[in-house]
Amino acid sequence: MxxxxxxxxxxxxxxxxxxxxxxxxxxxxxxxxxxxxxxxxxxxxxxxxxxxxxxxxxxxxxxxxxxxxxxxxxxxxxxxxxxxxxxxxxxxxxxxxxxxxxxxxxxxxxxxxxxxxxxxxxxxxxxxxxxxxxxxxxxxxxxxxxxxxxxxxxxxxxxxxxxxxxxxxxxxxxxxxxxxxxxxxxxxxxxxxxxxxxxxxxxxxxxxxxxxxxxxxxxxxxxxxxxxxxxxxxxxxxxxxxxxxxxxxxxxxxxxxxxxxxxxxxxxxxxxxxxxxxxxxxxxxxxxxxxxxxxxxxxxxxxxxxxxxxxxxxxxxxxxxxxxxxxxxxxxxxxxxxxxxxxxxxxxxxxxxxxxxxxxxxxxxxxxxxxxxxxxxxxxxxxxxxxxxxxxxxxALKPVTYPQSWTTVSEQLRGESGDVAVLPAGMFRAFTYSGDAPVLDPAPRFLPLDVLQTGQLIVAGGAVGGEGTRAGQVEDLLLSGGGSAELAALGGGWVLVERDTPGQFDESSLRDLETVFADNDLALYRVPGDIAVHQASSISRAAVIIAHLAWVLMGIVALLSVGLHKNRIRLARRHQT
Known part of the structure; x- marks a missing residue:
């Protein structure tokens, strides 16, 4: 049956x-x-x-x-x-x-x-x-x-x-x-x-x-x-x-x-x-x-x-x-x-x-x-x-290959502190290797430090503001040619310049920064001085991680339980026959 x-x-x-x-x-x-x-x-x-x-x-x-x-x-x-x-x-x-x-x-x-x-x-x-x-x-x-x-x-x-x-x-x-x-x-x-x-x-x-x-x-x-x-x-x-x-x-x-x-x-x-x-x-x-x-x-x-x-x-x-x-x-x-x-x-x-x-x-x-x-x-x-x-x-859906410089920059930032500001301004990129469509900046997911993002989106009808208040302040500072001391006070410890994409960019904002890495695709700069700490508390991180674990464990336990239940039914049917 x-x-x-x-x-x-x-x-x-x-x-x-x-x-x-x-x-x-x-x-x-x-x-x-x-x-x-x-x-x-x-x-x-x-x-x-x-x-x-x-x-x-x-x-x-x-x-x-x-x-x-x-x-x-x-x-x-x-x-x-x-x-x-x-x-x-x-x-x-x-x-x-x-x-x-x-x-x-x-x-x-x-x-x-x-x-x-x-x-x-x-x-x-x-x-x-x-x-x-x-x-x-x-x-x-x-x-x-x-x-x-x-x-x-x-x-x-x-x-x-x-x-x-x-x-x-x-x-x-x-x-x-x-x-x-x-x-x-x-x-x-x-x-x-x-x-x-x-x-x-x-x-x-x-x-x-x-x-x-x-x-x-x-x-x-x-x-x-x-x-x-x-x-x-x-x-x-x-x-x-x-x-x-x-x-x-x-x-x-x-x-x-x-x-x-x-x-x-x-x-x-x-x-x-x-x-x-x-x-x-x-x-x-x-x-x-x-x-x-x-x-x-x-x-x-x-x-x-x-x-x-x-x-x-x-x-x-x-x-x-x-x-x-x-x-x-x-x-x-x-x-x-x-x-x-x-x-x-x-x-x-x-x-x-x-x-x-x-x-x-x-x-x-x-x-x-x-x-x-x-x-x-x-x-x-x-x-x-x-x-x-x-x-x-x-x-339209086809994989892309990142330049080696992304891996180099990521390894350079491991074990470091401070947030990363990115230039040119904006959330989206148009790299030569990513195709014709705009792409979300990969830096926040590629780098081991927090990357400051405003959340602002440019759409056909104009701009839609984001919630990233501090990121917006840092972006305004970089576009106005602000100094490194102001950048450090806002928690910006690094500036990553993505060279292979158009966008707003003020070279004068880099004048006091230390060059750590540079090639045709990326340039990484260190902000000198004492960097203000802007990070979540250990209690907040622990609470959110526990919530993630609860979600994952529920899914795993539920799947295992479904599998065990079906196996018990299968064994019961075999015994009946």
Missing amino acids: TVQPKRDSFVAAVYSLALSALILGPLFGSGYLLLRDAVSTPRSYLTDSALGLTDAAARAVPQDALIAALSTVVDGGLVVKALLFTALWLAGWGAARMVAVLLPSAGLGPQLVASTVMLWNPYVAERLLQGHWSLLAGYGALPWIVCAGIGVRRRIPGSWWALAAALAFAGLTPTGALLGLTTALVVVGSPGGQSPVLRRLSGVFALFLVVASPWLTATLLSDGAGAGSDPAGVAAFAARAEPGLGTLGSLAGLGGVWNSAAVPATRATLFAVVGTVLLLIVVLSGIPALWRRRRNPVIAALGLLALAAVLAPALGATPWGLDVGRWSVESFSGAGLLRDSQKWVALAAPFYALSAAAAVMWAQQRFPLPRPTWSIAAVVVTVLALPDLIWGVGG
Whole structure:
């Protein structure tokens, strides 16, 4: 009785593995991911900024600390590639498992269609191009959270452990943790089930607090606690209408990322309309079949969640919605986490995958053609809707090789003290070796000391201010040609000049500094004199590290417990036979 489901699950896992490899292919070469917000380096360090304990927002917590820990034993570039590949693989495989749980009569074909829709869509493509690889970890966990949540509702042994593991993986970023929490609450909190709803919801919140503890603790203890985000970021990062589509149409097609440069070529032309129509044909064809199953509270809840995930960002991009967004970030600390509104459309993806599978099931029953016909057709249509996702989103995802000078500078700074200021000014770079797209400065992740960053972002509509107050003071000082004594008073012990990139730069600011290293790519200068100490207290660091350990241990223990539980079931079945 269990041979067929096991075979289907294995095939779905292999299929998702192959599809993920087809998407990420170029990244398997030697080198490092360096594209817009994505930065990987050979080694990173457990600095205050990696722990989220500076005056900038803790947006890269806990991912930076995890990579810093893992890169002590494994090359950091391999860690990032492995996590990204795992995220996509889990997204596809999880969608197939979700269909098997919610639509038990679905065969292998509908499951593979769900995997394709979950993986091959504009959301995945645009987030890859924007460099949001860690956000895709949260995305990949969503269908597994659905499956585990259903198990919790049915009181299936081991389901709480499975939910804990999925939430832990989603928690690689704050946004991923919130995506996971929302999905878990919707599934677990739906009416019905074999245990009290309040007890189930309390359990979900308890797991979330452990998952979110690294960035919640860092936010409470950091120098920037209570600092708000720039209201200008609400409009700058609002969902965007793609060619031929309104904002609502773009979001309904799982597109609409704020950055018009971070889209596949086909989404920058009127083919975006064709691609959206093709994807929606596959998805919407399953709505009638799911409507007949509306008494299943989880299916109904996922449908409502998908509707909200599309409509809310669309409303957020209206003048009224932008006003509400600006008021929110001005009034509430941490509301800036919500400003990139298109990222929340990820919550619609599980229902899209489920509906696509239901469409194939309906077509198989209605039209007497060979059973695989409709599954193959749905897969082909989904791929044709976004043909340039293949092989690194049209080759845009490709590894880069850092000049040797980066390693030399990093080794020079080991064991030293003081923060590093960087010139030219700004957060983003345009190196000759990094391709055409701007890239986030790799210095904060490459160097063993804290690198001062303002957090200011230059976007099409102007500048969006960051939270890095002291970094802003240091940058202003360097651009005005200030002296070394003032720089030392602000905690700047070093100045790194990245020569292979354009930007604002005042040579006079280097006149009193000692040259430590220089070549065509980088120049490192030491600031003389007594350097003011600006670092988190040992108590704050210990508290945040403990929170990170709690998150990691929860994930590891949960995974081991799921494995042990499945092994016990396997042994019990053998004894019965």
